[in-house]
Amino acid sequence: MLQGLKNKKEIIRLRAEILHKIREFFRKRGFIEVETPFLLPYVIPESYIDAIKTEDGYLHTSPELCMKLLLASGYEKIFQICKCFRKGEKGKLHLPEFTMLEWYHVGIDYNGLMQECESLITFLCRELSGKEMLRYKAKEIDLSPPWQKLTVHEAFRRYASVSLDEAMDKGIFEEVIVSEIEPKLGIEKPVFLKDYPVSMAALSKIKDNYAERFELYICGLELANGYTELTDMKEMRERLKKENEKRKELKKEPYPMPDAFFLKVKQLPDCSGIALGIDRLIMLFCNEEDINNVVAITSEDLTYC
Amino acid sequence: MYTASDLRKGLKIVIDNEPYIIIDFQFSKPGKGQALYKCKLKNMITGVIIDKTYRSIDTFQPADLEERKMQFLYKQDDQYCFMDMETYEQVFLTEDQVGDAKNFLIDNLEVEVLFFEGKPIGIELPNFVDIKVVKSEPWVKGDSVSSNTKPVVLETGYVIRVPTFIEEGEKIRVDTRTGEYVTRIKE
Helix, strand or coil: CHHHHHHHHHHHHHHHHHHHHHHHHHHHCCCEECCCCCEECCCCCECCECCEEECCEEECCCCHHHHHHHHHCCCCEEEEEEEEECCCCCCCCCCCEEEEEEEEEECCCHHHHHHHHHHHHHHHHHHHHCCCEEEECCEEEECCCCCEEEEHHHHHHHHCCCCHHHHHHHCCHHHHHHHHHHHHCCCCCCEEEEEEEHHHCCCECEECCEEEEEEEEECCEEEEEEEEECCEHHHHHHHHHHHHHHHHHCCCCCCCCCHHHHHHCCECCCEEEEEEEHHHHHHHHHCCCCHHHHCCCCHHHHHCC | CEEHHHCCCCCEEEECCEEEEEEEEEEECCCCCCCEEEEEEEECCCCCEEEEEEECCCEEEECCEEEEEEEEEEEECCEEEEECCCCCCEEEEEHHHHHHHHHHCCCCCEEEEEEECCEEEEEECCCEEEEEEEECCCCCCCCCCCCCEEEEEECCCCEEEEECCCCCCCEEEEECCCCEEEEEECC
């Protein structure tokens, strides 16, 4: 039984090294590492993210709410590396319990954040291999800045069989992204897919007719999701209510609204925030295609011999 | 009833009133969007393979499948007859339903007959079957370039390559999954 784990040892060693380097990167830039509760009385309602309910509350699906509480109370540069829990997400790219790196930076917008993200990953690659090239799925990816930026609209025009508007009308956005667009993204250089339709703003700031939200792709792998953060908490509350409505339509359990949070937080400072999947980042650096191979112990290791 | 989160490799479900088995499965979830469950499915009656993508709201009927141990009795025209040795109940399958298994289907062989909603739809052979060689040309050394094996005809009419020392009237063991010779059976 330990055979599989033994072969993983090299990956796990590299994983530890990457975590160490991530902390070094943020410490040098004056960020504070924070730890916030995993067990919450409420979660941010999202249509397609399900939380694990316990006797005493919910396991967080991301540390977003708690970190925003810190931002509202004066913290300006914070990061966190923690486990997040999402019910039913299991596959070659998903673990129901995965490790997230989330950071917030007051005073910059999503463009500044994209640059910071670029610096982090290039730094990690240089520290680990001494160069700015990455080999994944038999492809050489050039990490030297600047990385490409592509609007969602343009990505549909360039790679998809339908336009963005058509895909939204027909309700097939995800299908087109997964089968036609994602495989083309970030093959030679990493790509920031940005400027999402307003209806997919999540908790990002809306500018004119698009949302200041981006996702990072490297070799077809979705690694991170970032925003210029929505700072108006009244609007945030409205958006969460809508997500709960959508959950009811989908016959999913609506979540308790985080009203105590809104009592304390009326406004966020202008800032940007991003969540990056650590397990997927390790996959990339270890040239592994199955997320289960980059964690020391999977749930299967505990159930089957 | 299954929900999309139950989908996994090996699960058997009903689509358009026919049983399908999931032979490949992939979970994907772009960004904050909804989850997609990509499945490769094989029709358990026709063998046809299809691709389908499901969403979390989709639900599925489990395929009502049952396997019963039965003995092959005889073939008449296009019909293969099998009998349940306990109840003596007899069922018939067409040549299409029996498929490639017919190559190794000898009289009195015990097989698993697969039933869908009470109707027989196919059979599964044991992994190894011992079959008689009914025709083999006498072997002359240097006859052919590939001198290690030669073709022989089995009692089912199937032609298989065996080592040159196998003679007409002998029994050989065949791996029904690969359709290849395994060993000579001494009686």
